[in-house]
Amino acid sequence: MSVNPTTAPLKPTATVAGSPARIHPAVHVAGLFVCSLALSFTHTLWAAAYALAVSLPLPFLKGLPWRTVLGRMALGNLFVLFIWLTMPFTLGQHPVATLPFGLAVYAEGLTKSLLLTLKINCLLALGLAFLHTASVHETAKALATLGVPHKLTLLLLLTARHMHSLWASYRTVCNAAALRGFTPCLRLRKLPKFAALVTFVLLKSLERADNVDAAMRLRGFTGAFPAPLFAPAKQHVVRGVVAYGLALVGLLVIEHLAP
Amino acid sequence: MHIHEGVLHPAVLAAGWAITAGGLSLGLKRLPTERIMHAALLAAGFFVASFIHFSVGAVNIHLTLNALVGLFLGWGAFPVIFTGLLLQALLFNYGGLTVLGVNTAVMAMPAVLFGLALHRWLAARNTPATVALAAQEAPSPSAPSARPCITVPALPVVVAVVATLLCSNLLYVLALAASGKEFYPIARVAFVASLPLMAVEAPITLLVLRSIAKARPAAFTLGKQTPCL
Structure with a gap:
């Protein structure tokens, strides 16, 4: 089913679980x-x-x-x-x-x-x-309507947006580790492997932050979306x-x- | 470490929101709008990293990485931790809306305090010249080994992580105990149950910091007065 992009964002009723709220x-x-x-x-x-x-x-x-x-x-x-x-x-x-x-x-x-x-x-x-x-999007809009600072709602939206892609990267590394026979349990010799997993996620997020920030700046992003x-x-x-x-x-x- | 809705006394909820409102106000003020993207990505990174679970006997514990958040974000830890806890409430029904103030205060206050202390300590131990050289982009693949590395000593990092978690636990216990005497036994058990996390998180944080110091020293922002992403 196609959605008309010109009218969909202006629709006053938010959708919750697929039905009009x-x-x-x-x-x-x-x-x-x-x-x-x-x-x-x-x-x-x-x-x-x-x-x-x-x-x-x-x-x-x-x-x-x-x-x-x-x-x-x-x-x-x-x-x-x-x-x-x-x-x-x-x-x-x-x-x-x-x-x-x-x-x-x-x-x-x-x-x-x-x-x-x-x-x-x-x-x-x-x-x-x-x-x-x-959805997180609806909650962010609800918070904005209630007067929550714009930076905070933007932070919520962007975090939710990038969380899934980082999670996917993390799962990929986990699968690779599992294929090598790594099982998570509390043993001293396994701590460096856990630390490597955490470091990977954090470095990935820093790297992605640089790339996304540069891309957004190129598109004219100044810290606020021209949201309807x-x-x-x-x-x-x-x-x-x-x-x-x-x-x-x-x-x-x-x-x-x-x- | 989530306190549920419907447990705490209204006065404790109000105190939690007052502290969180102040922290959020300061955190958002110190977070430039053009750096929101970095803060969001780091928040997402910490959120995902906190999903790495350990099996300790019959229970699962997960990393909180509070001290790391405080070290990298300073006062920005307040909005980032608030966002993470709000997302957990939205996606997994952990915590809730009214108790979000207390949960944020419990997690973010020690993170900011000890994160900033650790930042200052690292900045004092690494000379500006070392930091500037370490933060330079590597001109060739062979350069990283030649680059000076930021020193991350074990003791201060372990002390900062343990102190952050200990303070968070104490604030958690305080919030429960302030809500009524009937919560004293629960508070005691919760405190003891959270102790294994310190033993796991401290060495992991140290290893993570040392890896980041080698791979991406600029992330520490040690050349600046306070961390600002």
Whole structure:
């Protein structure tokens, strides 16, 4: 399918995971920030459970494969596992059970662990739904719309742009090393080989920086792209503000009404 | 070394953002617009290099290269580390938006501090004439062996790397501990778990620096007051 280059960049609706976004990406970034902040003030299990119930279906509704969702959530829950292995046994004064070897499990520790589990999983789901599905380009535009300095968004875009080519170079060297029988593990005699890999990546990046910089200067690059204006359509902002606003009001109401 | 969203106290989050905002402001101010490309490529290089994993028993650890970032970029380490952490949040869902301030401060503050100290130390130990000669383009393939080489002694590099990682770990522990007493045990375990990284990263950083000193000494920018790419 061909895209008209003259109209495509001016299209006001950003695309997320192939479908037209109904909420502006800048609203997602700001909304996520506010939601995360609101959750850090949350102290009741009911409010955290509500937040998780609202956020958990979102990655699936955004069309992410369940394997990806479960994999990312499992990785994020390693810290949660850490919490469950320590907090119930160390926090509190009212034991509810005693495990073998005299390990007491405290009610306060269990409650706090559950609260953190709900909050962390809610934020993981929100991050997956709205950050992970958005391209770096969209996020950079969203940050620019929110007033983040131009240099920083440019740095983000250029880093993301060149990361993949450097990664490809690194994989090539890794494959060559693997063919020679090199397996990564912590042995003193293998450290120089690891150092050589790191040096290769850094030297490659310095070399590429010189080449790309020279090429960009030749094309008249002065530190800014003549990017088209990314004016958000009003309905995409209003829709996002209403959605995040309703979710936050629900959270506040439950936080105050919860026993 | 990422702190998750939903864990830290709002006051700690605010403190992290305040430090990061200051560091970013200074870092962006000292980063000329025409050198953004170099900073981005270096950021991409460090990002990729940090994906090199080691197997230590049953767990995998990866390099952070904070001290190297600080040495090569100085205050520019703040925007570069911020960008790397933001990309990790976007691409892999590590960390998050509100905790990005704390994570950046934890990683970038020691990197800038000890990176600049190491830069000054190397600049003092290598005379301007040596630096100028070493930075010259090699006129022929046989010239590199004849070129004077920038001296990279082992002790200061190892001390700088260990101090950078130790400070990052301490700040990580401090951020957790400041969020509540309930995090003390987790903070202690996290601190001990991150110690093997120092033993691996210090010799690797030294070897990398010595290789770069031979292959591309100009990258050190030792002839200048502070590193500016």
